Amino acid sequence: MADGVRELMVAEESYRRAVAAAMGIAPVEATALEFLLHNGARTPSLIAARTGLSRTSTTALVDRLAAAGWVARRPHPLDRRSVLVDLTDDGFDVVCSTYLLFARDIGAALDEADPRLREDPQWRRAVGSLVEEIAASLRHRAGDVLGVEAALSRHLVGTETALPDAGSGDTGPPSPGRAR
Structure with missing residues (x-):
């Protein structure tokens, strides 16, 4: 079971990278857009928590997605100090299209299953x-x-307990004795 789930996770990551590339964005941006699709408007701090980015990096991510016309900031109705980030109509359309593609691919797998x-x-x-x-x-x-x-x-x-830098491309387990 663990091997199957691990393979699913690896395949999902490859799938996310391929979809993001087709959209012309980074996988972390696709993650943020998908998060907004399934959860509605959210604060930048919640987007940061979901993506694993710092607040500064999340601000830059939201800036890029806003410049593309896929998200918009609006005042938070309950907290004057905060904003909500929400999908625009164009953002909803593109992210919904990617999710429908994903759902069709899951359906195709179901057709081949038990x-x-x-x-x-x-x-x-x-x-x-x-x-x-x-x-x-x-x-x-x-x-x-x-x-x-x-x-x-x-x-x-x-060894150092810190994981390799996410941007380093090093995603495999460390080799015995390999310096981190």
Whole structure:
């Protein structure tokens, strides 16, 4: 199961990069747009939390998406010090198109899967529930940096615990003895 989920995650990342490239944006920008599609207008700090960017980088990301005409800032109705970032009509159209493509691709996979998944809504709900629980478990662990470091500490002895820079292109596990 873990190998299958890992392969799904790798495929999803490749898929996100390909869609973002077709849109002419970075994958992190696609992540922000998708977040807004599924969650509505949000503050820059929530976009930062979802994308893993700093506040400064998130401001630059929102600036780029606004310049492209895909998002707009508007005053926050409950907090005068904050703004909400929302999809424009053009932004909604383009991001909705990418999501519909994604949904069609998932449907194509379902067509090739075990016939019980196509024919039995209870099976689909059970698999959907499992995927949601896996996502929740991974999100929980991702938010537990100290727990991850503790769990890996015996393997990280003598190495820096910081992960490789996200922009370095180094996405694989470290080789034994490889300097970080």
